Amino acid sequence: MEDYISIVETQNEIMGAMEKLLTNFKKDSSERKTQSYIKRRLETLEAYWKEFLENHNKLEEISEKTKYPYFTENYYQQTLRFYTETKKYFEKFT
Template identity: 40%
Template sequence: MEGLLQRQLIIAEAVQKISTNIKKDSAIRKTAEYIRKRLVNLEELWDEFDNNHKKLTVLCDNKHEYFQSGTYLSVKELYSTQLHVLC
């Protein structure tokens, strides 16, 4: 369970990094290939994060810090925002 929780934090940081980089990168750099790669990466990260979350809902008490901190909703919101930016 602790490994899964740690992985969730790593994925959350990766999604945040994608968001930061998209904001920083110039318009010239944002080619169709750039957008495709970021979109694929974002989707893969989200799929893993969402699947891990489902496992954690079975393994952890909803009073666990992971649930209390709203990590899932924060990452979901960031994912949705970046998905909108890329599409």
């Protein structure tokens, strides 16, 4: 149970970091949004997603899916949707 809670907390932190990445990107001026800048943001997003997936796989191994809110509230699907939409948004600037 302790592992589950720790990993879910990390998942929440990763999602928060992805949200902050998008928010900060939207605040940046158009002059700042160079190709290399956008590439770095996409790489950061990919790194967050990779870590999220690794943690998701750990959660699937250690927990009963029907018992915990992470699974019953479809947290993976919600984060996947956010990741996909954010990636598309960044790619519009390339």
